[in-house]
Amino acid sequence: MDYPSKKSFTSKPPQSPLSLEAILDIFFPRSCIECSGPVEDSHYRYICKHCAESLILAHPPNCKTCGYPYFADKILSKNCPHCAELKPSYSRGYTVCLAKKVGRKLVHNLKYNNGLYLSHDLKSILEQLPHLRKICQDAVLVPVPLHPTKFRERGFNQSKVFAQVLQKTLNANIQIADILIRTRFTESQTTLSRGRRKQNIRNAFALSPNIKLDFEKKYILIDDVFTTGSTANACAKVLKKAGIPTIELITFGHG
Ligand SMILES: [Zn+2]
Ligand SMILES: [Zn+2]
Missing domain, CATH: 3.40.50 (Rossmann fold)
Structure with a gap:
C-alpha cells in the first residue's frame, strides 16, 4: 500500500478561516483612536506608540x-x-x-x-x-x-x-x-x-x-x-x- 509521503501531509496546510482580529480589521481599520495615525509596533491595537505614552x-x-x-x-x-x-x-x-x-x-x-x-x-x-x-x-x-x-x-x-x-x-x-x-x-x-x-x-x-x-x-x-x-x-x-x-x-x- 502506498502511504502518502510526509510532504503530501504538510504541503497543503488546512485552510484556516479568517481570525476574528482579521475580520475586525476589515470593519475597524486600525488607526489610532487619538491621533488617527497608523498603529505600528505598539503594545495596543488601536493606540499608537506615541499616544500610548499619554495614557x-x-x-x-x-x-x-x-x-x-x-x-x-x-x-x-x-x-x-x-x-x-x-x-x-x-x-x-x-x-x-x-x-x-x-x-x-x-x-x-x-x-x-x-x-x-x-x-x-x-x-x-x-x-x-x-x-x-x-x-x-x-x-x-x-x-x-x-x-x-x-x-x-x-x-x-x-x-x-x-x-x-x-x-x-x-x-x-x-x-x-x-x-x-x-x-x-x-x-x-x-x-x-x-x-x-x-x-x-x-x-x-x-x-x-x-x-x-x-x-x-x-x-x-x-x-x-x-x-x-x-x-x-x-x-x-x-x-x-x-x-x-x-x-x-x-x-x-x-x-
Ligand atoms: Zn496616536
Ligand atoms: Zn478622589
Missing part, C-alpha cells in the same frame, strides 16, 4: 473614594481634592485610567461605539493593573444600569461591556448581576454642576424585583467614568439599604 493608568496608591492615582509627591490624605466632600456609601473606589487625551477617547469609544472592538486593548491595560484581580476575586459586579429608553437608543450598556471585559480578563471567579434598575429618566449629567448632578440622580435607582442577594459576597459597582461620584453613590445607597455589607466601585475612566 495614565491608575497604579496604586490611589484615592480611597475615586481611585485617582497619587503620584509619589502627592500622598497627602486618603481622599483627593476631587472627592473630599463626597460621603460615599461604598467602602473603596478604584479606577483604571485618567480620562485625559487617549484615556478620554477610550471612555468615549466605550460609551458611544460599543467598546467591544477595543477589548484587546482594554485587556492589555487591565493586565498592567494586577491589583484589580485581587479586588475582583469572587466578587459580584453590578453594572450601573441605563434607563430602558437610553438602552434601546444605544443598544448596549457600556458599564456592562466594561464588566464583561473585567470578567473575561481577570479570571477571578467573577459574576455579573444586573440587580439594579433605573427608575427615572435622568437628564444627561455631562452639563450639570456637582450639586445639580446629585439632585438629578437622587432616587433614580432601585433594586430590580425578584433578585437574590448573597450577603457573603462583595458587590462591586461598575461604571464607565467617575466624575463627581454622584451616580455611583446613588447606586451604592440602594445596595447598602438592601443590606449588602461590602460595596466597592470600579470605574473605567476618571474624568
Whole structure:
C-alpha cells in the first residue's frame, strides 16, 4: 500500500478561516483612536506608540473614594481634592485610567461605539493593573444600569461591556448581576454642576424585583467614568439599604 509521503501531509496546510482580529480589521481599520495615525509596533491595537505614552493608568496608591492615582509627591490624605466632600456609601473606589487625551477617547469609544472592538486593548491595560484581580476575586459586579429608553437608543450598556471585559480578563471567579434598575429618566449629567448632578440622580435607582442577594459576597459597582461620584453613590445607597455589607466601585475612566 502506498502511504502518502510526509510532504503530501504538510504541503497543503488546512485552510484556516479568517481570525476574528482579521475580520475586525476589515470593519475597524486600525488607526489610532487619538491621533488617527497608523498603529505600528505598539503594545495596543488601536493606540499608537506615541499616544500610548499619554495614557495614565491608575497604579496604586490611589484615592480611597475615586481611585485617582497619587503620584509619589502627592500622598497627602486618603481622599483627593476631587472627592473630599463626597460621603460615599461604598467602602473603596478604584479606577483604571485618567480620562485625559487617549484615556478620554477610550471612555468615549466605550460609551458611544460599543467598546467591544477595543477589548484587546482594554485587556492589555487591565493586565498592567494586577491589583484589580485581587479586588475582583469572587466578587459580584453590578453594572450601573441605563434607563430602558437610553438602552434601546444605544443598544448596549457600556458599564456592562466594561464588566464583561473585567470578567473575561481577570479570571477571578467573577459574576455579573444586573440587580439594579433605573427608575427615572435622568437628564444627561455631562452639563450639570456637582450639586445639580446629585439632585438629578437622587432616587433614580432601585433594586430590580425578584433578585437574590448573597450577603457573603462583595458587590462591586461598575461604571464607565467617575466624575463627581454622584451616580455611583446613588447606586451604592440602594445596595447598602438592601443590606449588602461590602460595596466597592470600579470605574473605567476618571474624568
Ligand atoms: Zn496616536
Ligand atoms: Zn478622589
